[in-house]
Amino acid sequence: MNVRLTKVALAIGAPLLALALAFAITSLVLLAAGDPVGEVWAQIISWPEARNQVNILNNATVLFLSGLAVSIGFRMNLFNIGVDGQYRVAVFAAAAVAGEGWLPGYLNTALAIVCAMLAGAAWAGIAGVLKATRGVSEVIATIMLNFIATALVAYLLAKVAVREEGSNVIGTAPVPEGSRIPGIQMWSDIPTEIYGFIVFAVLVGVAYWFTLNKTRFGFELRATGRSASAAVASGISVRRMTITTMMLSGAVAGLVGLPILFGTSPYNYGSTFQSGLGFAGIAIALLGRNHPVGIALGALLFAFLDEQSNPLQILVGVSPDIVAITQGVIVLTVVVSYELVRRYGARLEQRRVAAQLARESAAAKDPRPTTKEAAR
Amino acid sequence: MDDLVVHGPLARPEGSSLVTSLSRDASAATGEVAVRLRGIGKRFPGVIANDDINIDVARGSIHAVVGENGAGKSTLMKILYGVQPPDSGTIEVNGTELALSTPADAIKAGIGMVFQHFMLADNLTVLENVVLGAESLHGIGGAARAKVAEISAAYGLGIDPDRRVEDLGVGARQRVEILKVLYRGARIIILDEPTAVLVPQEVDELFGNLRELKREGLSVIFISHKLDEVLSVADEITVIRRGTTVATVDPRSVTSRQLAELMVGSELPTPQTEASTVTDEVMLSVRGLGLRGPDGRAVLDDISFDIHRGEILGIAGVEGNGQSELVEAVMGMRGGAEGAVVLSGRDIAGLSTRARREAGIGYVPEDRHRHGLLLDAPLWENRVLGHQTREPSARRGVIRRRAARADTQRIIDAYDVRTPGTEVPARALSGGNQQKLIVGREMSADPVLLIASHPTRGVDVGAQGAIWDHIKRARREGLAVLLISADLDELIGLSDRIEVVLRGRLVGTFDPSAVTPEELGSAMTGAGDAAPTTTTEETRG
Numbered sequence: 001m002n003v004r005l006t007k008v009a010l011a012i013g014a015p016l017l018a019l020a021l022a023f024a025i026t027s028l029v030l031l032a033a034g035d036p037v038g039e040v041w042a043q044i045i046s047w048p049e050a051r052n053q054v055n056i057l058n059n060a061t062v063l064f065l066s067g068l069a070v071s072i073g074f075r076m077n078l079f080n081i082g083v084d085g086q087y088r089v090a091v092f093a094a095a096a097v098a099g100e101g102w103l104p105g106y107l108n109t110a111l112a113i114v115c116a117m118l119a120g121a122a123w124a125g126i127a128g129v130l131k132a133t134r135g136v137s138e139v140i141a142t143i144m145l146n147f148i149a150t151a152l153v154a155y156l157l158a159k160v161a162v163r164e165e166g167s168n169v170i171g172t173a174p175v176p177e178g179s180r181i182p183g184i185q186m187w188s189d190i191p192t193e194i195y196g197f198i199v200f201a202v203l204v205g206v207a208y209w210f211t212l213n214k215t216r217f218g219f220e221l222r223a224t225g226r227s228a229s230a231a232v233a234s235g236i237s238v239r240r241m242t243i244t245t246m247m248l249s250g251a252v253a254g255l256v257g258l259p260i261l262f263g264t265s266p267y268n269y270g271s272t273f274q275s276g277l278g279f280a281g282i283a284i285a286l287l288g289r290n291h292p293v294g295i296a297l298g299a300l301l302f303a304f305l306d307e308q309s310n311p312l313q314i315l316v317g318v319s320p321d322i323v324a325i326t327q328g329v330i331v332l333t334v335v336v337s338y339e340l341v342r343r344y345g346a347r348l349e350q351r352r353v354a355a356q357l358a359r360e361s362a363a364a365k366d367p368r369p370t371t372k373e374a375a376r
Numbered sequence: 377m378d379d380l381v382v383h384g385p386l387a388r389p390e391g392s393s394l395v396t397s398l399s400r401d402a403s404a405a406t407g408e409v410a411v412r413l414r415g416i417g418k419r420f421p422g423v424i425a426n427d428d429i430n431i432d433v434a435r436g437s438i439h440a441v442v443g444e445n446g447a448g449k450s451t452l453m454k455i456l457y458g459v460q461p462p463d464s465g466t467i468e469v470n471g472t473e474l475a476l477s478t479p480a481d482a483i484k485a486g487i488g489m490v491f492q493h494f495m496l497a498d499n500l501t502v503l504e505n506v507v508l509g510a511e512s513l514h515g516i517g518g519a520a521r522a523k524v525a526e527i528s529a530a531y532g533l534g535i536d537p538d539r540r541v542e543d544l545g546v547g548a549r550q551r552v553e554i555l556k557v558l559y560r561g562a563r564i565i566i567l568d569e570p571t572a573v574l575v576p577q578e579v580d581e582l583f584g585n586l587r588e589l590k591r592e593g594l595s596v597i598f599i600s601h602k603l604d605e606v607l608s609v610a611d612e613i614t615v616i617r618r619g620t621t622v623a624t625v626d627p628r629s630v631t632s633r634q635l636a637e638l639m640v641g642s643e644l645p646t647p648q649t650e651a652s653t654v655t656d657e658v659m660l661s662v663r664g665l666g667l668r669g670p671d672g673r674a675v676l677d678d679i680s681f682d683i684h685r686g687e688i689l690g691i692a693g694v695e696g697n698g699q700s701e702l703v704e705a706v707m708g709m710r711g712g713a714e715g716a717v718v719l720s721g722r723d724i725a726g727l728s729t730r731a732r733r734e735a736g737i738g739y740v741p742e743d744r745h746r747h748g749l750l751l752d753a754p755l756w757e758n759r760v761l762g763h764q765t766r767e768p769s770a771r772r773g774v775i776r777r778r779a780a781r782a783d784t785q786r787i788i789d790a791y792d793v794r795t796p797g798t799e800v801p802a803r804a805l806s807g808g809n810q811q812k813l814i815v816g817r818e819m820s821a822d823p824v825l826l827i828a829s830h831p832t833r834g835v836d837v838g839a840q841g842a843i844w845d846h847i848k849r850a851r852r853e854g855l856a857v858l859l860i861s862a863d864l865d866e867l868i869g870l871s872d873r874i875e876v877v878l879r880g881r882l883v884g885t886f887d888p889s890a891v892t893p894e895e896l897g898s899a900m901t902g903a904g905d906a907a908p909t910t911t912t913e914e915t916r917g
Contacts, residue, residue, distance in 0.1 A: 215774055215775065216764050216765065216773045216774065219757070219764050219775050222753075223750055223753075226753060227751070230746065230747055230748065232729065233707070233741050234730075234762035235729040235730025235732070235762060236729075236730070237730075346752075346801070346803070349804050350804045352796070353796055353800055353804040354804075356796040357796070
């Protein structure tokens with residue numbers, strides 16, 4: 001029983017250790033730059049106001065989807081750095097389709113969501129096919145595809161864009177009113193609402209958990225991640241798994257931009273659409289240990305840090321970019337502390353097994369396992 | 377059978393060995409001790425790898441360290457090369473006690489190691505490989521080239537410094553490895569199972585090189601478990617059993633049989649075939665199986681055989697002659713295989729590995745860590761592995777944890793897997809217990825064919841006997857068994873029929889009740905009845 005307790009303690013201890021380290025390092029940076037450490041942390045750690053709480057939840061929804069997308073790859077030892085490009089291509093495709101309004105109401109929304117997932121899957125699938133057939137590292141392929149995605153989307157946007165009156169901002173036609181996803185009003189006294197898409201995100205999280213942990217497909221995916229050679233011997237087609245996993249990761253990546261597209265004005269994809277969401281997903285997937293609950297907590301943490309750092313410039317006179325340093329450092333400390341804890345846990349386990357077996361064989365009369373043959 | 381069995385192709389009488397008997401020039405040994413190991417101990421969790429090891433290696437001699445797989449030879453050599461520190465004991469080199477904490481320390485002390493798996497960059501030249509990491513010695517230009525040529529000439533290595541390593545054969549690569557350690561100033565050279573990858577002529581050459589090194593006053597530590605090679609080349613032999621040194625003997629006063637007794641103790645169980653259960657119903661029929669390697673050469677060439685219900689077919693061969701490829705072709709793990717594979721009347725040659733498993737093939741892979749287990753996954757997940765499409769592990773695409781755990785417990789009980797439970801990661805188990813789990817898993821789901829590749833390699837004697845029992849039981853229950861092993865006594869003891877594989881072809885069928893290890897050994901090396909010194913080159917294109 002206390003074995004399980006140790007396991008839980010280790011599982012919680014690792015991210016806490018990482019966070020503590022990251023905060024310590026950030027404090028050192030602040031100290032070195034002569035900034036008021038205490039005031040910065042006081043602002044960041046203060047309890048957010050209602051408006052900020054909504055913003056944190058909304059931001060976390062987006063980051064959660066991004067983290068899920070990355071972690072699907074991680075579970076198979078694939079490093080999908082291309083979530084950034086995938087969500088860009090996908091949200092553009094969704095915006096272009098939804099803006100046309102071919103179907104009425106929510107049918108239009110559903111079509112756009114499917115298009116986004118297909119576009120993300122296809123974009124990630126390129127890297128998957130290259131890896132499976134030609135052995136191209138998915139890290140390189142997805143990074144390159146990020147650049148191509150940015151250029152491609154900018155190029156296509158110019159073709160379909162409608163220019164807003166009196167502005168240089170260009171964007172796709174806005175999603176028709178009936179196809180937007182209404183927000184959830186949490187506090188009646190503030191106008192900001194929680195993305196309705198958050199419900200969908202939670203469902204995706206549950207589906208992720210079920211598929212990876214409960215199904216045969218998920219087992220094969222994890223088995224391939226742990227040992228590709230053992231997977232081959234067990235009748236798993238590693239090539240097919242590579243392509244499928246990349247496409248699945250891309251499909252989820254395709255959802256990343258949709259809460260924003262369907263939930264905030266101007267309800268379109270334009271040159272000012274939020275960028276960089278894919279990279280945050282890598283950090284969050286690492287922090288959340290590829291578990292949907294962990295990823296949700298990680299997304300909340302990152303969204304919290306972002307939101308709380310916004311007024312730093314005004315209140316304390318420190319650039320909010322300090323939080324980006326914290327987030328970056330978290331990625332490093334998380335990797336280190338998980339590895340330390342993993343090794344420690346493995347050693348503990350090995351010792352426990354050895355000790356238990358030694359006890360058992362001592363309890364048996366003859367400690368040496370003699371064989372029937374030898375006795376013959 | 378006697379109370380003792382000699383392992384492998386080692387009960388061969390003097391003189392008929394595959395390698396020409398070398399003159400044992402013991403006088404080259406000056407009597408000075410180059411390396412002295414005293415009381416070396418090393419523990420890993422749950423395993424005592426080394427315990428009170430004592431060895432003296434005389435300068436200018438070839439000192440062999442022999443022992444079974446898993447006896448602790450590799451651990452000892454890693455300690456001597458500074459890869460891992462000993463828990464106890466002392467190491468003296470040329471009379472001074474040293475603490476070797478990294479290989480750099482060992483190199484500084486004049487110790488060099490040639491690993492079994494070569495560590496060479498294929499796309500670089502010999503010279504570049506040799507100077508890599510040792511640029512400070514003689515630079516990377518003319519001086520280094522001259523030095524390489526000088527060493528090559530001095531020890532008769534015959535190496536052209538400007539050849540690319542990828543163009544070299546296995547024997548030449550090994551000489552490059554030796555040259556590498558000599559270049560770094562080694563006076564004590566450790567060779568870890570150097571002959572495992574060599575064909576007999578190359579073994580002859582290697583031994584010639586070793587004699588050359590000895591003549592120049594270098595000390596060679598030669599690790600092996602092939603006893604006739606050891607007997608023919610070593611000046612002194614230390615035997616390791618269960619992690620400790622049991623004897624140091626003079627090769628002139630010991631026979632390979634006595635050496636084998638020392639190596640395995642008296643605990644060796646014998647694989648005894650029981651009354652024949654062979655039926656005339658063909659279970660597996662392989663016809664014209666062929667496979668080409670990446671270089672276009674045939675690694676399997678027109679292989680045909682049948683295995684009947686209740687029959688064990690043993691495949692004998694020197695490692696690297698196509699055994700692994702044969703198994704992987706039958707399992708469908710390698711693309712590009714041609715020919716027919718018929719399992720109980722159904723051609724499975726076009727099927728995927730999964731479909732072949734579902735058709736009733738159980739597979740005990742030769743490398744359990746790479747192909748048989750997910751080391752960091754709990755035992756029950758390892759039970760599911762390879763059976764993830766079948767009851768009780770899964771139903772309608774969903775893994776059934778509870779059923780899988782229960783069935784894992786069944787295997788643990790029935791196959792005597794020593795583990796505290798089903799949640800333990802596979803890595804925490806000893807090799808023998810891992811292997812018993814694999815055998816138990818592969819025997820579930822009612823297979824009709826069991827492929828067992830080196831099933832007792834690296835497992836302890838107790839597990840070995842248990843695994844033999846399980847294979848015999850499989851045969852009694854009417855399975856067809858394809859057994860691949862490097863252990864000739866295991867093959868002779870278990871098989872109903874033995875086929876010898878040489879360079880990807882089946883070259884002879886033997887009746888295990890009539891054949892001796894010597895005869896098998898000759899067939900395996902292609903020597904046939906010819907004189908042992910001229911291993912006839914097979915003329916196949």
